[in-house]
Amino acid sequence: MALTARDRLIDAAFELFDERGYDQTTVDEIAARAGAGRTTFFRLFRAKEDVIFPPHEALLEAAAARLSTATAETAGVALTEATAIVLEYYLTEGRRARIRYRLTNAVPALRDREVASMRQYQRLFREFALRWLPDTPAARLHAELLGNAAVTAHNHVLRRWLRGETEAVRAEFADAMAEVLRLHAAGLGPAPAPSTPSPDAASVLVLRTRKDLDRLLPQLERLLE
Amino acid sequence: MALTARDRLIDAAFELFDERGYDQTTVDEIAARAGAGRTTFFRLFRAKEDVIFPPHEALLEAAAARLSTATAETAGVALTEATAIVLEYYLTEGRRARIRYRLTNAVPALRDREVASMRQYQRLFREFALRWLPDTPAARLHAELLGNAAVTAHNHVLRRWLRGETEAVRAEFADAMAEVLRLHAAGLGPAPAPSTPSPDAASVLVLRTRKDLDRLLPQLERLLE
DNA sequence: TACAGTAACGGTACTCAGTTCCACCGCGAA
DNA sequence: TTCGCGGTGGAACTGAGTACCGTTACTGTA
The missing domain is CATH 1.10.357.10 (Tetracycline Repressor, domain 2)
Known part of the structure; x- marks a missing residue:
């Protein structure tokens, strides 16, 4: 499946803004590079700025x-x-x-x-x-x-x-x-001071690998003593 | 001493925006009511919006x-x-x-x-x-x-x-x-707050006691494997 | 296959913000 | 007077955003 017009416009906008800068790029140029019309751009994005957000x-x-x-x-x-x-x-x-x-x-x-x-x-x-x-x-x-x-x-x-x-x-x-x-x-x-942390608290840990845990454990044990 | 062009433009802008709304008022109309030219407006204010801030x-x-x-x-x-x-x-x-x-x-x-x-x-x-x-x-x-x-x-x-x-x-x-x-x-x-613990890693891991760590460790190890 | 309805697309023309250039006016100094 | 010179305004230009409209492509229906 080919990219949608929306995706092509976003691609084109990032390329052109990156190459020439924002003010030096017109909406017409973005649309042209994306193979779309000016009208299509403004139908898909409320303003020029919106295309990169x-x-x-x-x-x-x-x-x-x-x-x-x-x-x-x-x-x-x-x-x-x-x-x-x-x-x-x-x-x-x-x-x-x-x-x-x-x-x-x-x-x-x-x-x-x-x-x-x-x-x-x-x-x-x-x-x-x-x-x-x-x-x-x-x-x-x-x-x-x-x-x-x-x-x-x-x-x-x-x-x-x-x-x-x-x-x-x-x-x-x-x-x-x-x-x-x-x-x-x-x-x-x-x-949160009381001693019962909620079960969801684990999601705050942001340990992603076993190595993270090994690295943090000594510190933890020291802190909690 | 008469009002400066700047003051007259601000007055005119507030009046017109209040009467007709912002989008329904052009810079030309503001300048006209203030008895000034368009050029003067943009010399004193970088943009239409700035006149009311x-x-x-x-x-x-x-x-x-x-x-x-x-x-x-x-x-x-x-x-x-x-x-x-x-x-x-x-x-x-x-x-x-x-x-x-x-x-x-x-x-x-x-x-x-x-x-x-x-x-x-x-x-x-x-x-x-x-x-x-x-x-x-x-x-x-x-x-x-x-x-x-x-x-x-x-x-x-x-x-x-x-x-x-x-x-x-x-x-x-x-x-x-x-x-x-x-x-x-x-x-x-x-x-002024004496007993607040300093922000360390400890505050992130909602672990407060050594017992919490012992309890959570098996779960953690399992999750990270 | 033909046809009708519909939705997306693209072109054209318009308004207006913001910029640039230039001509003009008033005013003080030489 | 004449020479700047800062403040002014007119005129033309670019480009964002909008309104309108004709065309195309994709549905379902007979």
Whole structure:
């Protein structure tokens, strides 16, 4: 099966933006290289900028679906994993994520769009946090802070990876989210301090191979003594 | 002294946007009502959107100036007051702040611009927080979280005021910033919360006791094989 | 096979934001 | 007066985004 027009347009856009830069590329040129018409481009993408951004609608839906299964006890894990869905998408993008990162740093319009799209996730997470909180002004502030903190942790770790500062993205993200949840522990759900970690907590470990475990075990035993 | 062309353009823009809406108003119409030319508009404002937004450059400078006087002991107060400078500007705007709030809620392009401009403050506050923190990955995350939290607290309270949900903006903002600083106390300045464990690997693995490790180890080994 | 309905496609022309170039005006200095 | 010179506005241009419309390709139906 041949690539869809949508895929061809995305390919063409990344190629051209990478070669000449964003402002130096017109929508006509993208459409031409993709063998499509201008009209088709704007039917498939609301604006020129949209062609290089992740499918945030789909990611938002996936994240919302993950959140919908949470209980008060697993809220922290759910938030972590919902955020991880977005992170995983970026990780699968490889080369494109790097091109986009360079472009968003260079072109103000793209950076603005990127920043603005984060707002959607913040809202989703805020509404999620509000489920477990009383309807008070203080709680609404807490919910907003937590939602923004989750997105901040995500972006922070993602940017480190995009800059080549780390390979252990998933581990760092788990660390960052754990820290976020610890900071906001007072405001969300039952405090994680008590000695019964939920069974889902294992998913936060981000150990991928047996070697990871061997490496971490000595540290763990020392810390837990 | 007559109003400057800049002031007349701002007045005209608020009037027209308020009367007809943002998309239904062209730059030519704004310039015409202000008795100026199109060229003058674009010399004074980089884009159509900019004409209704606060002078963020000046506010950023003022905030930075306030921050520059801080010591490690007064960092929290400095951050609060620097953020308050921005809040105070909005409070002096009165009617215009309300018009802008309605417009930014209705017009995606304006909301995006508004969100993007917040990023400047986040960066300023992050750099400020980094002054008092060691140069470690964990500290950089803390700095970013704190910077974003300060902006979040500001926006949260400001929006409540814009929606008419409160008159006690300054008091609520002080409360919110106090809460933010309390949450991030572990990461900034002298910690008022004594017994908080430092963020280590231990906080990620929700293991709290040696017994937890013994219990989970068999499962882990099985999973990782 | 022919035909009708429908959905996607692509071309054309339009509006308007933003840029560039240039001519003009007022004003102070030599 | 004449020479700059900063501020101004007009005119033309590029390109994003929209509206309209004719054409093509793919369905199901007779």
